[in-house]
Amino acid sequence: MSDVASKKSVYRVQGFTCTNCAAKFEQNVKALPEVEDAQVNFGASKISVYGEASVQELEKAGAFEGLKVYPEKEQRSIEKEPFWKRRSTITTALSAIFLISGWFVGEEHPASFMLFALAILIGGYELFIKGIRSLVRFNFNMNTLMTIAIIGAAAIGQWMEGATVVFLFAISEALESFSMEKARHSIRSLMNVAPKEATIRRGGQELQINVDDIAIGDIMIVKPGQKIAMDGKVIKGRSAVNQAAITGESVPVEKTEGDDVFAGTLNEEGLLEVEITKRVEDTTIAKIIHLVEEAQAEKAPSQAFVDRFAQYYTPAILVLALGIAVVPPLLFGAAWGDWIYRGLALLVVGCPCALVISTPVSIVTAIGNAARNGVLxxxxxxxxxxxxxxVIAFDKTGTLTKGVPVVTDMVTFEGEDEKSSLGIAAAIEKWSQHPLASAIVRKADDEGLDLTEWETQDFTSITGKGAKAVIQGTTYYIGSPRLFDELSKMNERMVKETQRLQKQGKTVMVLGTETKPLALIAVADEVRDSSRDVIQKLHALGIRKTIMLTGDNRATAEAIGKQVGIGEVKAELLPQQKLEAIKQLKETGKVAMIGDGVNDAPALASATVGIAMGGAGTDTALETADIALMADDLTKLPFTIRLSRDTLKIIKQNIAFALIIKLIALVLIVPGWLTLWLAIFADMGATLIVTLNSLRLLRTKKE
Incomplete structure (x- = not known):
C-alpha cells in the first residue's frame, strides 16, 4: 500500500439526514485527488479517510447537504440548531403556506398556478439540485425518483399534486432525520459520560487539568459526588462508586486501596486519590465508544441483503414506471396524461426510503441500548x-462461579485442634502461589489468627501435588489426597470424608506430617447466586442445550452442574479440548461460548458468538469476544438474547411492511386509484412506521 493510502484520518460529521446522503458524501470524498479511499459510518456519523484531505475539502464534498466535519479527537459540543431556525424548516413552512393558499383559492383560479409553483420551487429546491446531479451521473436514488416525479407532475399540469408531494416529502425527510438522531443519541450519551477536566495533584498543588493533558502516573483527587474522569487505581481512600455507565449495574461497588476505577463512573461517598493508569484515549469508556461505533459500521447480514436488493430495486422501479407511462398509450391508444401520471405515482411510492432504513436504524438502536445496559x-x-x-457453552470458574475460592469445611483427626491446624496450613500456604492457597490464608485472617505463632522454615513447593515446610522442628505437608496416598496410606475415614466433600463439588486438601494426617480442608469456588436462575431463563427462552466446559475435576464440575441445572458437563478439558468441543457443538446449531476471555480465547474465537464476562478493565475480553458483558453479571445474558431476537423480529417486520406497502401501491396504480399525494403519504407513512418500530428496541430492558 502506498504512503498516501496508509495514512488514515477519522472525522466526525454533523448533518447526515439519510443513508443516500452519506453514500453520496463518501463518493465525493473518494473523488478528491489525494484520497485513495473513504468509508462512511452513517450510524456513528463518522468518516475514515485514507490519504490526504483538509477539513475544508471534506466540507466542500459535503456542501450539497451542508455537512460540518471535524477531527475525531477534537472535543466539540454538538451544534444543536433550534428546529424553527433550520433552513429546511423555514423552506418547508413557506412551501406549506403557498400550498395551503393554493388550496384555498382553488385550482381553477389563475393565481393557484403561481402559488403551487412557488411551493414546489421553495420546498423542492435542494431536492432538485441533488436529484439532477444524481440523474446526470446515472445514479438512480431516492432524490432522482422524486425529482422526476415532481417535475413530471408539473409538466402534465398537476401543479397541486406536485406541490403536495414536495411538502410531504420534506416532512418525511425531517422525520427520518429525527428518528436517526434519536437512535444515535445512545452513543452520544456515552461520549458525554466522562468529565473533560480533573483535579490533579502536581508539585504539592491541586490543579484543574484537561483530560488530554493528564499523564499516566498522575494522582487524581476525586471528591464525593464527583464523576471520575480517568481510569486508574485507588491509592488512598474508600468509597462506593456507581459504575452503571460502564457495567450497567445500578448497585454501587465498594472501592478501596488497590481497586480499579473507570472514567465516567460516579464517586458517591468518600474522598479518593487515584493513580492514573491509562491515557484518555485508552480508557474503558473510550474503548466502549470506539467499539460500539465500529459495530454500527459493520453491516449485519440482513442489511447487506437490503443494500444489494436496493441496488437493483431502484433502477427496476424507474424502468417499470417508464413502461407504465409509455406502453399503454403507444400500444393500446390510452390517454398519455393518465398513464404518465400513474408512472409518476409509481416513482413516488417506489422510493426505497423505508426499505433502506429498515435495518440500520434497528441495529443502531439495539447496539446503543445494549451498551447503555452494560453489554458491548x-x-x-x-x-x-x-x-x-x-446451544450455549459455559466455562465454570469466574462464569458460573465467582472465581474466588473459599474454605467451606475443616475435618480434624485424632483430637487435633481446628485452630492450630488452620494456623499451620495458612503459615505454609502464605508462601504458595496456588490459587487455593489464598483461600486458606484469607480464612486464617478472618479467624484473627497470628501466623507468627507458626514460624515457617524451608518452604518447598511439590509441583502438581502441594507444598511442605518445617514448623517448630516438624515437617508438615499440605496438598492433594494423592500426595498423602504416596506418603502414608489414607485411612478409611479420610477416604470417606474426602469422597463426601468432593461429591459436593469441593476441592479437598490434606494437612499432615509424613506419618499421620491432621486435617482435611475443603475449598470451593462459590456458585454465583444468579447462575441457576439464568440457566432456567435460557431454557425458557428456547435454548436447546446448555453445557459446561471446564478444566476442573469431574466430581466438582458435576456437582456444580447439578446445582445450577446445566444440561451437560464436560470436565478436565485442556484449552485445545474445549476448542474441539465447540467445533463438535457447531455441527448441531449456532453455539455461544461464555467465559472470562483469557483462558478461553480459542473457544471464544471458534464459537458462533464468543461472549466474555467482565469486560470492564479487561482488554483481552474486549478484544477476543464478539460480545462483552461489562460487569460480572450473568443476568445480562438472557437480556442480550431477548434483545437480539427482538431486533431480528423488528427487522423482518420492517422489510415485510415496506415491501407490502409497495406491492399494494403497485396494484392500486393500474386502475388509477393511487394519486401522487397518496403515494408520497404511503411512502412517508412506511418510513415513519419502520423507524418508530425500530425505536421500540429502546424499550427492551434487563429483567
Missing amino acids: IKGGIHLEETGHLS
Missing part, C-alpha cells in the same frame, strides 16, 4: 447471530 455488542452480525443461538 461488536457488530450487527453478532447481534443477529445471537438471535439464532440454540
Whole structure:
C-alpha cells in the first residue's frame, strides 16, 4: 500500500439526514485527488479517510447537504440548531403556506398556478439540485425518483399534486432525520459520560487539568459526588462508586486501596486519590465508544441483503414506471396524461426510503441500548447471530462461579485442634502461589489468627501435588489426597470424608506430617447466586442445550452442574479440548461460548458468538469476544438474547411492511386509484412506521 493510502484520518460529521446522503458524501470524498479511499459510518456519523484531505475539502464534498466535519479527537459540543431556525424548516413552512393558499383559492383560479409553483420551487429546491446531479451521473436514488416525479407532475399540469408531494416529502425527510438522531443519541450519551477536566495533584498543588493533558502516573483527587474522569487505581481512600455507565449495574461497588476505577463512573461517598493508569484515549469508556461505533459500521447480514436488493430495486422501479407511462398509450391508444401520471405515482411510492432504513436504524438502536445496559455488542452480525443461538457453552470458574475460592469445611483427626491446624496450613500456604492457597490464608485472617505463632522454615513447593515446610522442628505437608496416598496410606475415614466433600463439588486438601494426617480442608469456588436462575431463563427462552466446559475435576464440575441445572458437563478439558468441543457443538446449531476471555480465547474465537464476562478493565475480553458483558453479571445474558431476537423480529417486520406497502401501491396504480399525494403519504407513512418500530428496541430492558 502506498504512503498516501496508509495514512488514515477519522472525522466526525454533523448533518447526515439519510443513508443516500452519506453514500453520496463518501463518493465525493473518494473523488478528491489525494484520497485513495473513504468509508462512511452513517450510524456513528463518522468518516475514515485514507490519504490526504483538509477539513475544508471534506466540507466542500459535503456542501450539497451542508455537512460540518471535524477531527475525531477534537472535543466539540454538538451544534444543536433550534428546529424553527433550520433552513429546511423555514423552506418547508413557506412551501406549506403557498400550498395551503393554493388550496384555498382553488385550482381553477389563475393565481393557484403561481402559488403551487412557488411551493414546489421553495420546498423542492435542494431536492432538485441533488436529484439532477444524481440523474446526470446515472445514479438512480431516492432524490432522482422524486425529482422526476415532481417535475413530471408539473409538466402534465398537476401543479397541486406536485406541490403536495414536495411538502410531504420534506416532512418525511425531517422525520427520518429525527428518528436517526434519536437512535444515535445512545452513543452520544456515552461520549458525554466522562468529565473533560480533573483535579490533579502536581508539585504539592491541586490543579484543574484537561483530560488530554493528564499523564499516566498522575494522582487524581476525586471528591464525593464527583464523576471520575480517568481510569486508574485507588491509592488512598474508600468509597462506593456507581459504575452503571460502564457495567450497567445500578448497585454501587465498594472501592478501596488497590481497586480499579473507570472514567465516567460516579464517586458517591468518600474522598479518593487515584493513580492514573491509562491515557484518555485508552480508557474503558473510550474503548466502549470506539467499539460500539465500529459495530454500527459493520453491516449485519440482513442489511447487506437490503443494500444489494436496493441496488437493483431502484433502477427496476424507474424502468417499470417508464413502461407504465409509455406502453399503454403507444400500444393500446390510452390517454398519455393518465398513464404518465400513474408512472409518476409509481416513482413516488417506489422510493426505497423505508426499505433502506429498515435495518440500520434497528441495529443502531439495539447496539446503543445494549451498551447503555452494560453489554458491548461488536457488530450487527453478532447481534443477529445471537438471535439464532440454540446451544450455549459455559466455562465454570469466574462464569458460573465467582472465581474466588473459599474454605467451606475443616475435618480434624485424632483430637487435633481446628485452630492450630488452620494456623499451620495458612503459615505454609502464605508462601504458595496456588490459587487455593489464598483461600486458606484469607480464612486464617478472618479467624484473627497470628501466623507468627507458626514460624515457617524451608518452604518447598511439590509441583502438581502441594507444598511442605518445617514448623517448630516438624515437617508438615499440605496438598492433594494423592500426595498423602504416596506418603502414608489414607485411612478409611479420610477416604470417606474426602469422597463426601468432593461429591459436593469441593476441592479437598490434606494437612499432615509424613506419618499421620491432621486435617482435611475443603475449598470451593462459590456458585454465583444468579447462575441457576439464568440457566432456567435460557431454557425458557428456547435454548436447546446448555453445557459446561471446564478444566476442573469431574466430581466438582458435576456437582456444580447439578446445582445450577446445566444440561451437560464436560470436565478436565485442556484449552485445545474445549476448542474441539465447540467445533463438535457447531455441527448441531449456532453455539455461544461464555467465559472470562483469557483462558478461553480459542473457544471464544471458534464459537458462533464468543461472549466474555467482565469486560470492564479487561482488554483481552474486549478484544477476543464478539460480545462483552461489562460487569460480572450473568443476568445480562438472557437480556442480550431477548434483545437480539427482538431486533431480528423488528427487522423482518420492517422489510415485510415496506415491501407490502409497495406491492399494494403497485396494484392500486393500474386502475388509477393511487394519486401522487397518496403515494408520497404511503411512502412517508412506511418510513415513519419502520423507524418508530425500530425505536421500540429502546424499550427492551434487563429483567
